[in-house]
Amino acid sequence: MEKKKTGKYLKYAIGEIILVVIGILIALSINNWNEGRKSENDKQKLMHDLKQEFSTNKEALENHLIGLEKNNSQLNKVINFSAGDLELTTDSLRLYSSTLYYPHTLSLLNSVQEGAISSGKFEILSDSLKHKLNLLKDYSKSREDIDKKLKEISMNNNSEVTNLILNLSAFPDVPDHFYVQQPTSMHPDFIRSDDEFVRLIKSSKTYSKLFQIYYFNISDQIWIKYGLLRQTNETISLIEKELNKK
Numbered sequence: 001m002e003k004k005k006t007g008k009y010l011k012y013a014i015g016e017i018i019l020v021v022i023g024i025l026i027a028l029s030i031n032n033w034n035e036g037r038k039s040e041n042d043k044q045k046l047m048h049d050l051k052q053e054f055s056t057n058k059e060a061l062e063n064h065l066i067g068l069e070k071n072n073s074q075l076n077k078v079i080n081f082s083a084g085d086l087e088l089t090t091d092s093l094r095l096y097s098s099t100l101y102y103p104h105t106l107s108l109l110n111s112v113q114e115g116a117i118s119s120g121k122f123e124i125l126s127d128s129l130k131h132k133l134n135l136l137k138d139y140s141k142s143r144e145d146i147d148k149k150l151k152e153i154s155m156n157n158n159s160e161v162t163n164l165i166l167n168l169s170a171f172p173d174v175p176d177h178f179y180v181q182q183p184t185s186m187h188p189d190f191i192r193s194d195d196e197f198v199r200l201i202k203s204s205k206t207y208s209k210l211f212q213i214y215y216f217n218i219s220d221q222i223w224i225k226y227g228l229l230r231q232t233n234e235t236i237s238l239i240e241k242e243l244n245k246k
Helices: 001-082 090-097 111-119 128-158 160-166 194-202 202-241
Strands: none
Touching: 001 090, 001 111, 001 194, 001 202, 090 194, 128 202, 160 194, 160 202, 194 202
């Protein structure tokens, strides 16, 4: 009789243990599913945020490129005039000479990607997307190096560049609402007659300075068009492709 009771208790205990184990496994499964769903939701949100950030950057790159291409096209004409390969009216020459440097600074957003890296959420992205984002980051860094080099040229040859800007009246048009002070007047020593202006442009010394500036301006244009903008478009396309997998 006692043996039968013991057997029943043993079976009951084993049954209880099995039920507890099953309960634990189910709880773990549910927890893993919840964690997986949360991770997927975080991934989806991060990709949406990245797409928005890169879409904003794409618009900024396209607008900057339009202005930069126009700027470089005008500077190209001045250089060809200096070399004697192109005829320009004095008014056109003065206008085109005012665009030595493109006056607008390219500013790109990166807070979403940097935030994902610092928080560790960057790792939830696919390997292909992480690779593309790292590549785009490298392109951005290389472009910054080109921009830095152009600024170094200006700083290292500060007096020469300043004199060139003053002699050519190379001041881009600035809307009145951007002025924080009254515009400065040009010193008489830097005011050139049409003949003096043409002779200045046609000098080999001016040609050399113009060409150096033009080289880095064109490098920037190429890097933005075939580097940054192309990589940005490809990154947006990849993000859209991964979003559509859901």
